[in-house]
Every structure is written in C-alpha cells, then in structure tokens.
Amino acid sequence: DAGVIQSPRHEVTEMGQEVTLRCKPISGHNSLFWYRQTMMRGLELLIYFNNNVPIDDSGMPEDRFSAKMPNASFSTLKIQPSEPRDSAVYFCASKTGGGFGYTFGSGTRLTVV
C-alpha cells in the first residue's frame, strides 16, 4: 500500500487566492482526518469524516475553510480566500475501526504570502 497520499507537497499562494489540498486515504480505512500543524498551536484537528460523512468539524477555524469527501478514496480541504495566518503544514490521516493508530500522509506545506 502506498500509504496516505497528499498533494501538493508544497503550495505557495497569494493572499486572497483559493487553495485546495487533496488526500487519498488508505483503501479500506473508514475514518479520515484533517490536521493542521504550526509551531504556535501544535497539531490541531480540523475535521473528521467517518464513512465519507463529516462527523466533527468543530476544529475548522472559519467559514473560509471547507472540506469534502465525495467518496471513500478522496477528500479535499479548501481555503477560500486564503490568508497569511493560514500558513501551516496540513496533514491528512486515515484509520480503520476503533483502537487503531492513525496513518498520516506526508503533509502539504502551505505558505500564503
């Protein structure tokens, strides 16, 4: 298995632009998570999907952030419009069932200038 695949690996964009981050979870994993990592705030859970349905989006910072999971093999995290304070590394992770560890992707490093 290729693991959790995220794209792009790096994204540099100008303030105000739309940014879309992509994630392909491990086949058979029914839970998908988007996390954001910054030096100041550490790892923060943004949103959690179970069987493609958003269960908890309480971590999404603002309405500028939205996430979708149209099928079991694909999810997107969109920021529109982007702001410099959105600069961070965004991780996607997936897992199967309860009591198992997460498999993280390599992350997308987003820089908004």
Added chain:
Amino acid sequence: SQQGEEDPQALSIQEGENATMNCSYKTSINNLQWYRQNSGRGLVHLILIRSNEREKHSGRLRVTLDTSKKSSSLLITASRAADTASYFCATDSNDYKLSFGAGTTVTVRA
C-alpha cells in the same frame, strides 16, 4: 486543544544511551498512542496502549501507562542516530478524536 503534555520538551543523548520521555493528560482515555515525526515529514504511529494495559513493548520501544496518575512514558533503548525526531503522545478519549501534545524533540549524537 492539547490534552497530552510531554516532558521534557527537548532531549539530547549519546548514541547507545536510553531516552525516556513522559506524557501527562487530563481526562479519561480509551487508549494512548505515541508517534514519531522526522523533520519535514508526517507522523508515524509507533505504539498504542489501551487503558487496561500497563506496559507494552515493540522492538526497542517500551511504553508504560499509569491511569491513576494519568501519565505515560516512552523509553527508547540503545538509541541510534536515526531515532533523532520529535515524539508525540496522543490521547484517544472517544475512539476517534486524537489530542496531541506539543512533543519532545530528541537528538541522538553520534
């Protein structure tokens, strides 16, 4: 919000020595997990210990859990340069929402 708090924040050891880091948390848990993150990379799951377990081993890793003290420790024995990374504890309180600590940065000197 971060539930787990690692201690120390940073640790520097000589190759071959053991490294111990601790994690304290606040609320009851289903399980506690340890992850490693190499610089510029994603997190890698190392080991999971359930709330009814007290100790678990995986290769050179040993994890303990004391639910009465709400604390856990991770021991890496016979450290290698490749163990240089940040180590995070994460608590699972409701089977899906992992809360991560701030991490311990471990540097293994050759």
